[in-house]
Amino acid sequence: MPKPIRLFVHAVDRLNLWVGRFAMALFFVLAGVLLTSTLSRLFFGAPVNWALEMSQFILSAYYLLGGAYTLQRDGHVRMDLFWSRMTPQRRAGIDAFTALFVVFYLVVMLWGGVSSTSYAITYGQKNYSAWAPLLWPVKTVMTIGICLMLLQFIANFFRDIAAARGKTI
Template sequence: MSSLARSYVRIVDAINRRLGRIMMYGIFVMIAILLWSSISKTFFLPSLWTLETAQFAMVAYYILGGPYSIQLGSNVRMDLFYGGWSDKTKAWFDCFTVMFLIFFLVVLLLGGIESTEYSLKYGERSPTAWRPYLWPIKIAMCVGFVLMILQSVSELIKDIFRIRGEAI
């Protein structure tokens, strides 16, 4: 069982590390889109697509970069008590709190899947002048939620190994 858990952690961490490193460059995509928006509004006709494209890029940046953030432990914590605890106590606390995170992410995923199905079935479009289809970003959000769930389970496994005093 422990070799299966170690393999799971290794595979999930590798996938999310690679995707996270790619998504780090998403900030440059957003900068380019918003720069073009400023230039086109100043010198040409304003582009209809820039604001929504920047919003879609930002959603993908945050949602698909989220698993990497979880992996790095760069999520927000209240260090008033946590910072002074031993590694074993931190692992126990993280095992408890990750259950809430997984529950929350599953609820988000179920809602996202339902919304994506609706979007695909009815060809849902944004109500703006540009009117892009919404299903691509909804699919990206669902993929991000799945990856965050997988990474949260990976963190749970790591914490269990820490509690048992085993290296992962």
């Protein structure tokens, strides 16, 4: 593979490694929010009206930012009907082919994410609830997560093309 492609693959892997480890820490933030809500209701008899939505936002960031890391570590679920019987080169070829469909899907999702985030920023979109938080921060994180997933799929595509040819990146 040409050097710019190898540099791209390594840069995307490093970025998603860092972001994935950050996303892992969000689990502890989520636990803190839920614990605060529980303790507030238990000891003060006053539920925290922002805890449910904040936990949903944190969980969304957790799985969208961690998605590219999971893809990088080959942690997504796959149907192993014929997979285990194939050679590594054939697996890589099939992965490269199917990645094209996923990349198309992620491009459409990214387009919608950018549009939705732009709308939320322009019009100050808020959630319809008692807390009524602004939605642009969570939509921005979602769009970034989709973008990182797209970059990781492209990097994996290049890696699969190299593996199908009997080489590694």
